[in-house]
Amino acid sequence: xxxxxxxxxxxxxxxxxxxxxxxxxxxxxxxxxxxxxxxxxxxxxxxxxxxxxxxxxxxxxxxxxxxxxxxxxxxxxxxx
Numbered sequence: 001x002x003x004x005x006x007x008x009x010x011x012x013x014x015x016x017x018x019x020x021x022x023x024x025x026x027x028x029x030x031x032x033x034x035x036x037x038x039x040x041x042x043x044x045x046x047x048x049x050x051x052x053x054x055x056x057x058x059x060x061x062x063x064x065x066x067x068x069x070x071x072x073x074x075x076x077x078x079x080x
Contacts, residue, residue, distance in 0.1 A: 044071075 011019070051070075059066040059073075 056066075059069050062069070
């Protein structure tokens with residue numbers, strides 16, 4: 001298979017002027033920051049966490065709300 005050379009038509013002066021005008025007047029695209037996390041007060045995030053079984057049992061002893069109790073203990077330990 002033989003490739004035939006591609007002929008490009010030279011840009012006429014009007015197209016060249018429009019391209020130059022566009023390049024000079026179009027503001028550069030704003031860079032989008034790489035995935036910034038936004039903190040929504042009171043929101044929670046689902047995570048998978050491995051903790052010792054005796055620690056889990058201790059927090060579950062008092063029934064429902066054990067996840068909130070673990071969260072409160074972690075906030076206290078983190079100084080939040």
